[in-house]
Amino acid sequence: MIKELHQKLINKEITAVDLARCYLNTIEEKDKQINAFLSLIEEEKVLKQAEQIDEKINKGENINLLEGIPFAVKDNMLALGTKTTAGSKILENYESSFESTAVKLLKDQRAILIGKTNMDEFAMGSSTENSAFFPTKNPCDLTRVPGGSSGGSAAAVKSEMVPFALGSDTGGSVRQPASFCGIVGFKPSYGTVSRHGLIAMASSLDIISPLTQSVEDAEIIFKVIAGQDSMDSTSLNIPIDLDKEKNKEFKIENSVFGLPKEYFQKGLDDVIKKKVEEAIKKIEAQGAKIKEVSLSTSLYALPCYYIIMPAEISANLARFDGIRYGGVKDLKIENLRDLYFKNRGKGFGPEVRRRIILGTYVLSSGYYDAYYKKAQQVRKLINEDFNKVFKEVDFLITPTSPTLPFKIGEKSDNPLAMYLSDVFTVGANISGVPAINLPCAWENNLPIGLQLIGSYLSDYQLLQAAKLIEKIII
Amino acid sequence: MDSKEINHLLELARIELSSQEQEKITLDLEKILDYVKQLQELDTTGVEPMTGGTSIQNICREDEVHEQKENDELKKSAFNTEKGYFKVPPIFE
Numbered sequence: 001m002i003k004e005l006h007q008k009l010i011n012k013e014i015t016a017v018d019l020a021r022c023y024l025n026t027i028e029e030k031d032k033q034i035n036a037f038l039s040l041i042e043e044e045k046v047l048k049q050a051e052q053i054d055e056k057i058n059k060g061e062n063i064n065l066l067e068g069i070p071f072a073v074k075d076n077m078l079a080l081g082t083k084t085t086a087g088s089k090i091l092e093n094y095e096s097s098f099e100s101t102a103v104k105l106l107k108d109q110r111a112i113l114i115g116k117t118n119m120d121e122f123a124m125g126s127s128t129e130n131s132a133f134f135p136t137k138n139p140c141d142l143t144r145v146p147g148g149s150s151g152g153s154a155a156a157v158k159s160e161m162v163p164f165a166l167g168s169d170t171g172g173s174v175r176q177p178a179s180f181c182g183i184v185g186f187k188p189s190y191g192t193v194s195r196h197g198l199i200a201m202a203s204s205l206d207i208i209s210p211l212t213q214s215v216e217d218a219e220i221i222f223k224v225i226a227g228q229d230s231m232d233s234t235s236l237n238i239p240i241d242l243d244k245e246k247n248k249e250f251k252i253e254n255s256v257f258g259l260p261k262e263y264f265q266k267g268l269d270d271v272i273k274k275k276v277e278e279a280i281k282k283i284e285a286q287g288a289k290i291k292e293v294s295l296s297t298s299l300y301a302l303p304c305y306y307i308i309m310p311a312e313i314s315a316n317l318a319r320f321d322g323i324r325y326g327g328v329k330d331l332k333i334e335n336l337r338d339l340y341f342k343n344r345g346k347g348f349g350p351e352v353r354r355r356i357i358l359g360t361y362v363l364s365s366g367y368y369d370a371y372y373k374k375a376q377q378v379r380k381l382i383n384e385d386f387n388k389v390f391k392e393v394d395f396l397i398t399p400t401s402p403t404l405p406f407k408i409g410e411k412s413d414n415p416l417a418m419y420l421s422d423v424f425t426v427g428a429n430i431s432g433v434p435a436i437n438l439p440c441a442w443e444n445n446l447p448i449g450l451q452l453i454g455s456y457l458s459d460y461q462l463l464q465a466a467k468l469i470e471k472i473i474i
Numbered sequence: 475m476d477s478k479e480i481n482h483l484l485e486l487a488r489i490e491l492s493s494q495e496q497e498k499i500t501l502d503l504e505k506i507l508d509y510v511k512q513l514q515e516l517d518t519t520g521v522e523p524m525t526g527g528t529s530i531q532n533i534c535r536e537d538e539v540h541e542q543k544e545n546d547e548l549k550k551s552a553f554n555t556e557k558g559y560f561k562v563p564p565i566f567e
Contacts, residue, residue: 097547190527204527233533234526303510314487321488323560326551336565337488345490353489354502357480360487361503371510376523378513383524416505432527 001163001213002220006065009057016050016057016068020112023070027115027161035136036146036156038075039083040115046070049112065220066109072156072165074149075116076123077208078197079103086199087119087131087149090347093326100197101232102166102208102225109224117152117165121349122317123173123201125149126421129412130351137408138180140445144405147177147421153211154181164212164221170201171305172400172425174209178437179400179449184470185211186218187425189457190432191236193222194229202312203234205305205429215466218436222459238457250464252472253287258393260295263424268402275441275448276399279473283397286472291393297385300378301427306419307362307375308430313352314359322347354415379430386431390455395465398424400437400449424451434459436466440473475500475507 008014014022024043031037053068073079076086078096085091099107107113120130128136128151138146139159146155150167154177157165167174169187178185186209193208200206210221228237259280264273284290322328322343331346333339348356362371389396402423411418428435433456440450450473454462480500484491491499544558554561 093553094551095547097545097550204525230535234528236528297516300513300516303513306506306510307513318488323554323562324549324552326553329553333563335563339563340488341490344488348489350495350498353491353495354499354506356487356489357483357499358503358506360483361507364483364486373523374513374518375510376525377518377521378516380521380524381516381518415502416509419506419509 002217016053020050036152037115038118064109066111070112070114072115072117072162074153074167076199087121089132090320101194101229120149123149124351147180149173151177157211169209170205172422175425175437180405182439182447185437187435189434191234192226194232194235196231200316202309219463256289256393258293258396263398271443272399279440282472297381298427301430304375304378305426310355310359314356383431396453398451400451404446434462438470
């Protein structure tokens with residue numbers, strides 16, 4: 001889609017101003033119902049950027065592939081000139097104080113930021129219902145959730161309010177909403193994209209990830225935002241020669257795809273099982289080798305995640321003190337202690353409080369070894385299991401979500417049921433490997449997603465495979 | 475988990491909750507802890523803990539002095555500042 005829009009711009013079939021206007025009009029028309037955006041950039045500022053690009057095109061100058069392409073960003077990434085609320089009351093008044101690296105890299109290409117999208121508070125949730133402001137609706141069925149936590153970004157891309165958006169994926173927060181909305185969501189290998197300016201949830205798991213209409217678009221965005229950054233010491237210099245990679249043609253008949261049997265057992269909706277198996281048959285019919293494999297420790301990825309992630313949250317969210325980033329307005333405060341307790345009690349919603357307390361518990365003396373250390377050891381075992389399986393197969397295929405998009409309100413009173421939404425996605429975060437959601441079927445107008453997982457730092461190979469597979473399966 | 479334990483955790487995490495909210499969170503935490511308990515089924519004797527998301531270690535930069543300008547942007551969201559400082563209520567009575 002991005003390449004098509006770019007062609008239209010350079011062929012002067014459409015102006016950058018018209019393109020921006022077209023998306024702004026769609027937002028105006030659709031977002032009253034969908035509620036994907038928390039804030040929008042002023043129309044005047046957006047159109048001014050577009051005008052400058054039109055001037056360049058009219059003068060016959062070359063433009064970048066992303067130049068003049070509008071985009072949206074999940075509201076946990078700082079972008080100068082916008083508020084960054086992370087979907088929380090405690091940051092309701094926080095004006096971004098610097099530019100996150102991923103947003104800066106896109107702006108350097110002169111892509112045009114048009115808004116910030118809704119999310120579960122601090123990226124904690126699988127439905128976007130945990131936003132402190134309002135829930136977002138699934139464009140495929142307005143009575144259902146768009147998934148989460150990057151539900152605003154997914155809904156905005158699905159309803160063509162933007163051609164692409166950034167989200168963040170800590171346990172499935174880009175792939176699961178992509179699955180629920182029927183679009184592509186690509187979680188790169190941990191460390192390939194700088195986290196600078198992404199409000200930290202669980203630092204050893206978080207990664208900024210694109211949500212797009214196609215794998216080709218995901219690859220375009222990934223190439224721009226990936227790279228080492230002095231502001232994030234866990235960011236990597238990916239040792240991959242892009243052009244060489246591009247020339248090496250991927251052949252499906254030379255590839256082995258593993259089906260981890262644990263991902264096709266209990267807890268998986270029958271319809272999803274059937275449709276994903278049909279998609280696998282189509283891939284097999286193209287000459288790919290399909291092999292059943294076992295990832296026995298991956299069944300423990302979710303409980304492992306629910307120790308490591310809250311532990312990191314309890315540390316990362318300690319900075320929200322009601323002082324430095326603004327806080328809850330009109331509190332009656334007596335002393336400093338009171339200020340902390342009231343801001344954090346009233347400023348954080350129930351799910352955020354639950355995870356902070358859980359994290360505090362697993363890190364507290366007497367419980368550290370039994371919970372946190374144990375979980376880190378299990379994480380190692382899961383990681384070894386993934387390493388081992390990728391010696392046998394090139395990629396893994398699994399369902400992305402165990403259920404179809406659920407109704408708004410259906411799971412909001414049952415935290416554990418909500419947590420199970422991430423059961424197939426969380427393993428990739430625990431072990432740091434890349435994974436992508438591809439829409440593979442529809443059931444009663446609801447999309448079903450297939451997840452393709454690659455080995456650590458095989459991002460470009462994974463994207464090449466995904467590009468072929470997305471055409472085969474739907 | 476009893477109310478004494480919950481109060482201790484709330485104290486550590488600096489979060490004020492109503493008694494009703496405390497009851498709810500206690501029930502939720504019990505369910506979650508019961509769920510994560512299954513990790514105990516795995517034998518992890520002698521397994522080195524995986525402490526981060528990446529295998530890279532000790533990335534060091536040169537220890538150089540950089541001039542950093544006062545960044546007013548960092549303070550503009552605070553409710554209460556004075557002369558470039560954050561202003562907070564009394565710490566000691």
